[in-house]
Amino acid sequence: MFSSVLLCAIALAPFAQLAAGSPVSSQVQNISKRGCPSEVNISNPLIPYLDYPAFRAAAKDAVAALEVFKEIGKPPAHPGKALQCERIRVRKEWRRLTTKEKKAYIRAEKCLQKSPNFGLTANETFTFHDGLTNAHAQGFVRYHAGPKFLPWHRWFVWHHGYSLEKLCGYKGPVPYWDYTLDAGPNFYSAPVFSNDPEIGFGDGGSVPINELGGRAGGFIVDKGAFANYRPNLPLPHFLVRNFTPDALYNPDNKYGIALSDTINKTARERVLSATDFWQFETMIDGLDEPNFRSLHNSGHFFLGGDAQSFNWLDGTPWGGSQVFGANDPLFYLHHGNVDHVWWEWQNKKEGYQYDFRGREGGTDSICDDLPLNNLGPDVPIGLALKTEWYPQCYTYEY
Numbered sequence: 001m002f003s004s005v006l007l008c009a010i011a012l013a014p015f016a017q018l019a020a021g022s023p024v025s026s027q028v029q030n031i032s033k034r035g036c037p038s039e040v041n042i043s044n045p046l047i048p049y050l051d052y053p054a055f056r057a058a059a060k061d062a063v064a065a066l067e068v069f070k071e072i073g074k075p076p077a078h079p080g081k082a083l084q085c086e087r088i089r090v091r092k093e094w095r096r097l098t099t100k101e102k103k104a105y106i107r108a109e110k111c112l113q114k115s116p117n118f119g120l121t122a123n124e125t126f127t128f129h130d131g132l133t134n135a136h137a138q139g140f141v142r143y144h145a146g147p148k149f150l151p152w153h154r155w156f157v158w159h160h161g162y163s164l165e166k167l168c169g170y171k172g173p174v175p176y177w178d179y180t181l182d183a184g185p186n187f188y189s190a191p192v193f194s195n196d197p198e199i200g201f202g203d204g205g206s207v208p209i210n211e212l213g214g215r216a217g218g219f220i221v222d223k224g225a226f227a228n229y230r231p232n233l234p235l236p237h238f239l240v241r242n243f244t245p246d247a248l249y250n251p252d253n254k255y256g257i258a259l260s261d262t263i264n265k266t267a268r269e270r271v272l273s274a275t276d277f278w279q280f281e282t283m284i285d286g287l288d289e290p291n292f293r294s295l296h297n298s299g300h301f302f303l304g305g306d307a308q309s310f311n312w313l314d315g316t317p318w319g320g321s322q323v324f325g326a327n328d329p330l331f332y333l334h335h336g337n338v339d340h341v342w343w344e345w346q347n348k349k350e351g352y353q354y355d356f357r358g359r360e361g362g363t364d365s366i367c368d369d370l371p372l373n374n375l376g377p378d379v380p381i382g383l384a385l386k387t388e389w390y391p392q393c394y395t396y397e398y
Contacts, residue, residue: 049166
């Protein structure tokens with residue numbers, strides 16, 4: 001029998017590999033560089049409702065605006081025309097949506113689970129929701145536990161919300177879930193876990209199952225709007241969650257119910273105290289915590305099952321190489337919250353809005369591409385730094 005120490009080491013090995021060399025930099029380095037060596041590649045326009053040439057133009061204007069900020073310490077009064085938005089959409093916390101808006105959002109999410117995937121997966125019978133999951137799964141080590149994590153997931157969550165509109169006609173606010181409001185002993189009574197068939201994401205289930213082998217068990221999400229939903233990746237299976245305290249991440253609820261001690265308002269304020277982008281990434285992603293508990297990772301751990309992603313797949317063919325957390329519709333509300341906290345930090349100080357840097361001694365740049373796995377063209381990080389720029393064109397209610 002493996003010792004608990006060995007099991008811990010095995011489960012955390014992929015995380016440790018991603019986070020290697022991640023201590024907060026003691027000396028801030030400006031790693032922006034003049035222009036970008038190449039333009040956005042728009043030669044493979046798979047997604048029909050994306051304006052690929054406009055993305056290329058916006059990327060050029062974004063980098064130009066960031067270079068102005070670098071040189072004079074403030075953004076240009078009039079950023080390039082390609083960054084201008086026809087309207088700015090306002091995102092809201094899930095509780096702030098009306099019942100009508102919640103119903104419309106859930107209907108649209110279920111619509112994505114039936115829409116064509118435009119070649120995002122090798123199997124054309126898979127849905128667009130599967131295609132999103134696949135885009136997040138492929139080569140995930142390139143944009144997790146490092147400087148690309150926040151901009152990549154900002155872009156990914158934006159694309160999900162934009163697809164709800166373009167494919168499924170959703171016109172309401174794109175929601176996020178501020179789980180700091182629920183942290184505590186009654187966490188699993190949060191409104192998102194409602195079993196209402198029209199506005200609830202369902203609870204932790206009661207029927208145990210393991211269709212993928214290894215540690216990939218859990219409880220079927222058999223109530224709520226997504227009751228008995230079967231995502232296709234990595235193989236067709238019932239969507240599962242597991243609210244049982246994880247023996248590795250929260251032994252005997254040491255960190256509170258649902259790891260509440262790591263996702264409460266105190267934890268949030270600690271993250272917001274960061275003084276540069278890499279420090280912020282380090283804290284929100286748990287790179288300074290032995291088991292990576294943090295506002296981001298704990299959000300996966302407290303859901304368990306598909307959403308837990310990482311060590312959930314230990315003992316399966318996909319363990320350590322792919323993650324399928326985006327199978328769970330709550331993934332998007334969770335990562336919307338991570339983005340909301342980043343947005344709030346960016347708006348604390350003008351310099352934070354345009355700050356991007358990696359670990360000390362690295363070569364990370366605003367010109368580095370976000371590898372989107374055919375979910376639109378790979379755009380430079382610089383374009384994702386400001387949500388009010390085209391094509392993202394959104395802000396938060398507060």
